Amino acid sequence: MTSATGEAAWLGTRARIIGAIAVLLAVLGTPATAADDFRTFLNGLWPEAQQLGVSRATFDTAFRGLKPDYKLPDLIIPGRKRDDSAGQSEFTSSAMDYLNPKYLARLAVQGRKFRQQHKQSLDRIEKLTGVNRDIVVAIWGRETSYGSFTLRHDAIQALATEAYVGRRKDMFRKELLYALKMLQDGVPRKKMRSSWAGAIGLTQFMPSEYYSHADDGDGDGKVDLFDSVPDALASAARQLANKGWVRGRPWGYEVIVPQNGDCSLEGPPGERPIRDWVALGFNQPDGKKFRPEELNYGAYLMMPSGAYGPAFLVTDNFKVIREYNTSDLYALFVGNLADRIDGGGDFHIPSAKIAQPRTVQVKEIQKRLIDLGYELQKVDGKIGSNTRRQVGTYQKKNRLKIDCWPTEAVLTHLRSVAASQPQRQ
Known part of the structure; x- marks a missing residue:
């Protein structure tokens, strides 16, 4: 490359960068204007904060000099393309990657040691709440690897940014207000380190x-989710109990899908007593039998990789874990880790290495299925149980291979169906 050519290329790159900055500034305004807009937004929170008992001094101190963190995921900024790959791993990883057997095995070893160290607290928590101790320990392991993860964000800044320009502004606005209330009630700001989504403490609570x-697990008359292991464990268990945990009931069971069964049966709409699943040919691996009382439990089929991985019959307690973090993979991770802590092992059928479809592809499939009358509530690009169920139902109806996975082949077929239909006037 000649020096003239190199200089021209450099100038071209420089011009593109300057142009991109100009576009962004034109949308967001000048830095001063953007800062003023953020300050106006924060000031507008005062009436609601005051209603929660936050003093003006606490309010002003919390927001003094605060700037938004535009590096956080899940933001909607004019002129900037959303990066769907930067969000929660529960929604961006394949089942094989998320349910990593080596990582689960390592956490299980740590979990058994942790369970023994905190046996007295866990005895009390299990007795009072009915929540299985191994589930509580597994949540601890999943959330912060038993407290070893360093939370990188200031909760006030993270929540304020998400409330200002996040995709779920209303939710984060509420959480920001409660974070201010925590400051008012004496929680030190330096303790309020969080995930990018503002989850705080050893077991990752939203404010x-x-x-x-929150529950006082050590009986000292106060709740400390940041430094008290008994408080953090008790609070996690209390949250599960408050959301409907059923004492003594497993979260779910791995099952073998019979030849006449398929993944289009997946999801909460297909819930039925386990005895009915057994009648359809769904049984546990290695010839293990369900106990008589288990046959009466309601359960639905969960296949996180569609036809390319393990299948589970999951109970009401799976739904409760899922409310702790709204993700099928999260609930399966916690459930399997709890089983491993109690002496269990890996899934009998591992998840295959299959391509994780791009978000834009999943969204288009969801939209086209909705247009055809399939029962999907939203277009979000996430491969949840209902998306898999509806993909499988579509495949079955159109005599395609039934794998319940939103592949390029499914999208191509959906496009061809749309192209063959008469255009609306």
């Missing part, structure tokens, strides 16, 4: 959950 489910 509003602090006021709904």
Whole structure:
């Protein structure tokens, strides 16, 4: 490359960068204007904060000099393309990657040691709440690897940014207000380190959950989710109990899908007593039998990789774990880790290495299925149980291979069906 050519290329790159900055500034305004807009937004929170008992001094101190963190995921900023791959791993990883057997095995070893160290607290928590101790320990392991993860964000900044330009502004606005209330009630700001989504403490509570489910596990008359292991464990268990945990009931069971069964049966709409699943040919691996009382449990089929991985019959307690973090993979991770802590092992059928479809592809499939009358509530690009169920139902109806996975082949077929239909006037 000649020096003239190199200089021209450099100038071209420089011009593109300057142009991109100009576009962004034109949308967001000048830096001063953007800062003023953020300050106006924060000031507008005062009436609601005051209603929660936050003093003006606490309010002003919390927001003094605060700037938004535009590096956080899940933001909607004019002129900037959303990066769907930067969000929660529960929604961006394949089942094989998320349910990593080596990582689960390592956490299980740590979990058994942890369970023994905190046996007295766990005895008390299990007796009072009915929540299985191994589930509580597994949540601890999943959320912060038993407290070893360093939370990188200031909760106030993270929540304020998400409330200002996040995709779920209303939810984060509420959480920001409760975070201010925590400061008012004496929680030190330096303790309030969080995930990018503002989850705080050893077992990752949202600030509003602090006021709904926090529990004094060590009996010292106060709740400390940041440094007290008994408090954090008790609070996690209390949250599960408050959301409907059924004492003595497993979260679910791995099952073998019979030849006449398929993944289009998946999801909450297909819930039925386990005895009915057994009648359809769904049984546990290695010839293990369900106990008589288990046959009466309601359960639905869960296949996180569609036809390319393990299948589970999951109970009401799976739904409760899922409310702790709204993700099928999260609930399966916690459930399997709890089983491993109690002496269990890996899934009998591992998840295959299959391509994780791009978000834009999943969204288009969801939209086209909705247009055809399939029962999907939203277009979000996430491969949840209902998306898999509806993909499988579509495949079955159109005599395609039934794998319940939103592949390029499914999208191509959906496009061809749309192209063959008369255009609406």
